[in-house]
Amino acid sequence: MTDLRVQLPGLDLKNPIMPASGCFGFGQEYAQLYDLSKLGSIMVKATTAEMRLGNPTPRVAETSSGMLNAIGLQNPGLEKVVSEQLPWLEQFDVPIIANVAGSIAEDYVEVARAISKAPNVHALEVNISCPNVKQGGITFGTDPDVARELTRMVKEVSDVPVYVKLSPNVTDIVQLAKAVEQGGADGITMINTLLGMRLDPKTGRPVIANITGGLSGPAIKPVALRMVYEVRRHTDLPIIGMGGVTEVDDVIDFLSAGANAVAVGTANFVNPFVCPELIDKLPERLHELGYESVEELIGRSHRL
């Protein structure tokens, strides 16, 4: 029997596969399609202190092997998430990773404090890297000092381990990883989207109302994999890797590069059953490759 289990701070995962934040809402929709208890974890949609209506539409645009989005952190707000969305998810046997966002540091602290007390929230994912919010947002993810400090503040109030989600839109991602490590992060999740743009050739206008958006999907996988590989060389923090995962060999690649678990974002839109399918395919593929557990595979590219 191939052992898919992975142990991470706060997270006892049955398997290393989970939907990425923002691509799975709070699970309700995908629960119509399959049993969410099958998932290793669920990274739920970003939660902010107040309800957010997000950006104007169009919010998505297709690109070659990818897509742009500028949802703008639309969410029902902390109160509703804690009183409605998270309790609803308790029916499933799956640890939740709550994605925390805000415009100023105090917002993050407020959300982190409250949401980390929800019984099924086993970890936080601090989203310092959303490219689609005008205030704050992105700068938290590009300045190491700010990132370190924010991590420290969130860590202080959180009842559960804190993972920080890194932005790829930086010169040196290792520097950011080290900064959040110094800030006390228990883990890293990476990568968020690359900042991109699409124009309508007929009019010259940006297709996305917000002008720019975040690029995700298979197109960004080489960048994501490179960053996971680099960060793994410089820190022992657990990494949840993501960026373009759609097939079982993508999971293998991220684990090989040093990710301890793997999140799936855009691929859910292409194939809504992608997460359970990956979970089903993983044991056989590991076996073919001569591995008996996920843990054995993690980081193998660094041991060659």
Added chain:
Amino acid sequence: MTDLRVQLPGLDLKNPIMPASGCFGFGQEYAQLYDLSKLGSIMVKATTAEMRLGNPTPRVAETSSGMLNAIGLQNPGLEKVVSEQLPWLEQFDVPIIANVAGSIAEDYVEVARAISKAPNVHALEVNISCPNVKQGGITFGTDPDVARELTRMVKEVSDVPVYVKLSPNVTDIVQLAKAVEQGGADGITMINTLLGMRLDPKTGRPVIANITGGLSGPAIKPVALRMVYEVRRHTDLPIIGMGGVTEVDDVIDFLSAGANAVAVGTANFVNPFVCPELIDKLPERLHELGYESVEELIGRSHRL
């Protein structure tokens, strides 16, 4: 008659289409296929002071809608380029943009001084952004102070206008653009490749011998377009835009975002006739869109 001409410092272009550096050698190979005089310009392969043998193979790997390369600036060296490759290109009625690279600033200066004297070299493209050379290379392109100073040094010795090629692997490309503008650059070319990686899922080994490589092709177009758009908002310097151009609407998009001309890299490998085909298609597409000249279209996305 649609007017395809574009006037840039040092470059009187018949049309705004040119092959990107490193994807067209020194023209010999493509000259077997069509008349190079048709091209707006040619950005020839990076030239270094001494001959370089580049990186071990494999040097290329395919990715979703893109490819990675780690050629490592292989080239015959300044002397041979000036005595053989450039003179050979004189048979064509096409201005050459010479791509200048090196490990230390003095290398750049040496190459710039000599190569800018070649009669058919009408502009330099200072490659401060190659991700595939170990020494120097990339740091020139990520530190604004170093980039400014290098630009200044090259500008001082060059007999022709100097364009600086920017790297997308930075937190703030506008900062870099401004730095090279301050250094005296006559123009900007952008973008070089995004640093990426591919693993062989069977073995966990990097497919590229150099471990990482530069990502190019349609996958990166949204990132390139966003960067051109941003840089255009902050400088009046001419921009030669590139990144994933394969179809005539990609040319339209880059011009709309503010590029004054467009370079085509990876697409030459997919369709070796892509440059002349784009040149042939451009007048009709401009006409359809209601434009009578390329100049009219440039930057239209900023005027909406």
Added chain:
Amino acid sequence: MIKQEKMAVVSHQEIAKNIFELTVTGSLVQEMNEPGQFVHVRVADSFEPLLRRPISVAKIDKEASSFTMIYRAEGRGTTLLSGKTERDMLDVLGPLGHGFPVEAAEQKAYLIGGGIGVPPLYELALQLNARGVETVHILGFESREAVFYEDQFRALGDTHIATVDGSHGTEGFVTHILNALPNDFDTYYSCGPTPMLEAVQWAYPQKKGFLSYEQRMGCGIGACFACVCRTTKSETDYIKVCSDGPVFPAGVVIS
């Protein structure tokens, strides 16, 4: 229930200029009920194009376990779709969203469609007629070449065609026809470009009306918040076109 199924192409033909009629078969059809629902179609196995395409259900045949879509081959995805042949399988996710409430109409309904908004009105007309509701069809197209299903609609009730260039039927938009028609219906249903929906809504403030909206989509099932619109209910209220709609009562959606 929403299903994902590889459905077999039964027939596929160009029925007007760049307009294709595509019938596929599979068990997913048994889940279909409301006219106005849509499916999310994957046009290629490759990642390029990556996203699914939303296409309305134009006709349901439960007995044959098949349903029909009518679409315009326009961009990259739908052009690829138009290359599918009878030996191919099509990856379909559906049925999605909430469609037109057939029980809302009492005696006579106006079905007002524009371009690729026309297809879902066909299944709607079938179901309304089956319930004994009289249907009048007011359909707008670009030009004569783009007109489709005119005979099929005529077989079900009065049918008026407008073309922008006047090459067939009335010249202009559906609103030009509406102006000349009596007000003797109780309910209207409409699907088409947003400006048309606005105009129709504006024309009949007194009537019961149902409008089908379009938005760029990611997931198609309500999870990604790509397809939201604000509503008239409150400053903070919004709907998702994919899962709350695409059909909404008139007066609800701010488009």
Added chain:
Amino acid sequence: MIKQEKMAVVSHQEIAKNIFELTVTGSLVQEMNEPGQFVHVRVADSFEPLLRRPISVAKIDKEASSFTMIYRAEGRGTTLLSGKTERDMLDVLGPLGHGFPVEAAEQKAYLIGGGIGVPPLYELALQLNARGVETVHILGFESREAVFYEDQFRALGDTHIATVDGSHGTEGFVTHILNALPNDFDTYYSCGPTPMLEAVQWAYPQKKGFLSYEQRMGCGIGACFACVCRTTKSETDYIKVCSDGPVFPAGVVIS
């Protein structure tokens, strides 16, 4: 001259496990001469997969203006290629590179191939025989199921097969056969995996030999420097497999 042409698929069939024989027709064939040249094939109109695939020319029929490739459907690109049918057009760039010098052989030549290195040896065998050179074929495959063109080679000369698992012919590698064969040939030609080329080269230091190499390619025409190898000539000398090769005299390339 190198041409790019949409060539029509004439026939396409699986001739061994995952091994396909694909014949296409077009004017590009008139440019083909040397056995061992290759073409660069675009397997999809989409950007995914993006790059062309290098495939050797296995048989040239100038009269019919057609040529044949034999390839293994393995990765994403060749698997897509295997889906092409007789109604399809194939985007081919070629002929590329320099092939085997047929004039080098005098009386008797050994043609030594492994796996998907076997195909170019077939056109080579045809041309050598046409010149009156006796050819002996030593061909290695994974297993019985992967063997192809055995009869075709037999019709041209002595043919010896090795399979790794021993399910057909000699068990082991081509070198096991070579050890047992006489040394009475003047020239050898070889194509296959690099370790095989090394072994063959090692076995016959005295003989005239020509080896066909493989490298990952970008452009396929010599412009991108993806496919270089160093040579034995000097520290700074190198060749490009795509345009200087893929065939080189034994002893030149450092692989």
